[in-house]
């Protein structure tokens with residue numbers, strides 16, 4: 001049980017954690033949609049309330065190195081668990097480096113399954129080195145190993161990124177990879193990219209937001225339906241010519257064919273590895289492959305394959321049953337221990353981030369703990385630069401209503417705007433996204449105050465804080481030849497804010513800035529605000545009681 005804190009009895013009302021997704025603290029205002037936004041409420045919070053910054057990237061959130069940006073999965077895991085675990089990116093890299101992945105039953109079944117059939121392994125996944133959902137080096141290692149184990153044919157289904165990496169960088173990955181595949185395709189081994197498309201156009205939907213995207217991916221990868229090209233380099237060039245201005249993540253599907261015949265349809269007896277390690281955008285396509293009574297769309301043909309995920313994407317649902325590397329075993333999360341303390345908890349976001357405040361928050365569990373209530377606000381299915389306000393107002397309505405019930409001691413929400421609009425690379429829309437969150441806070445905070453509560457306002461990683469690519473050497477915004485800035489769609493390496501909105505303690509509470517405190521300090525801080533000691537496994541909190 002969480003013990004009572006002697007230094008502070010706890011605030012009278014609810015403790016509310018507000019995650020402004022994609023809201024980092026930049027080094028320069030140049031290119032910051034946050035700095036450009038009109039945001040009187042946030043400005044007042046930073047001027048008047050205790051606030052510090054927290055580390056939200058790299059090793060502070062379990063990524064392999066401090067060159068790795070943060071992301072929603074690792075960020076919400078750290079906030080919810082109060083601990084830092086080696087995450088998928090690090091676990092897979094280690095398993096490949098020490099060879100454990102090849103000894104595992106799952107890899108051996110993939111190889112054996114393919115050999116018992118046509119000798120074909122398919123690899124489907126995000127084709128970049130973003131290290132958020134996947135890493136292309138993992139794919140490369142699997143191709144090499146497949147050949148070493150006597151597999152004859154490898155077919156790669158490449159989802160173009162441009163969201164965790166520069167927006168039109170697809171050829172930086174496709175050209176060298178096709179050259180590598182050509183080099184290894186000797187001695188009876190044949191490895192080629194067989195299909196693909198933009199990751200926001202096919203296959204990688206999440207949280208049931210847009211199943212038709214997954215259906216399009218199925219038709220492309222499995223059935224071989226789509227515009228035909230001779231190779232993936234031609235496909236990217238051809239699609240860019242046909243869709244000028246479309247960035248990689250939004251490019252339509254393509255299929256590689258020889259003489260009109262797709263080279264990589266997925267057939268009975270093949271093996272399929274989905275090589276993303278992160279779960280949110282891997283679950284739907286995985287369900288299409290493994291569920292017998294799948295009914296989200298008409299698969300037309302459901303080949304009997306040996307299927308593995310890079311990781312297990314959902315432990316509660318055991319999805320998929322076969323996986324190459326064990327996911328981090330996240331235990332003793334704040335959700336679990338607040339539940340054991342008998343505290344009612346409320347979690348809310350819109351579809352695009354709903355799993356972030358539920359599934360990721362609770363350590364990649366899709367089941368609720370006792371006393372939890374989850375509310376999802378359906379997201380629009382549109383390019384978010386067209387609706388940068390997204391569902392900030394509706395989430396705020398739901399939060400205020402939940403506070404008014406008087407039932408919940410702890411509430412949490414995620415405003416998706418800064419991140420989802422930041423990913424579009426549209427600066428103007430991103431400023432409006434930040435303004436929408438500001439408007440939301442202007443309504444939510446008074447409701448928290450009226451209920452005698454406090455809020456911790458934070459973020460899971462940066463995004464809208466840097467809307468221009470930085471030059472690798474100078475770290476200043478990079479320019480196109482015509483002098484315009486290069487739009488940036490990815491997350492940032494910047495820290496995030498932690499603001500304590502507290503009108504109830506009479507100035508008794510503050511926050512302590514430390515050089516190392518990261519997102520994992522929030523769980524203990526929430527416990528302390530409730531008048532409870534942290535769980536022994538959680539990292540230190542940052543609450544100061546004067």
Ligand SMILES: O=C(O)[C@H](O)COP(=O)(O)O
Pocket residue numbers: 021070071072073132133163164281419423
């Ligand atoms: O999946 C995405 O949209 C991006 O790769 C990462 O964004 P998120 O980590 O904020 O979800």
Ligand SMILES: [Mn+2]
Pocket residue numbers: 021022071072073075419460461
């Ligand atoms: Mn995020």
Ligand SMILES: [Mn+2]
Pocket residue numbers: 022072419420423463491
């Ligand atoms: Mn994001």
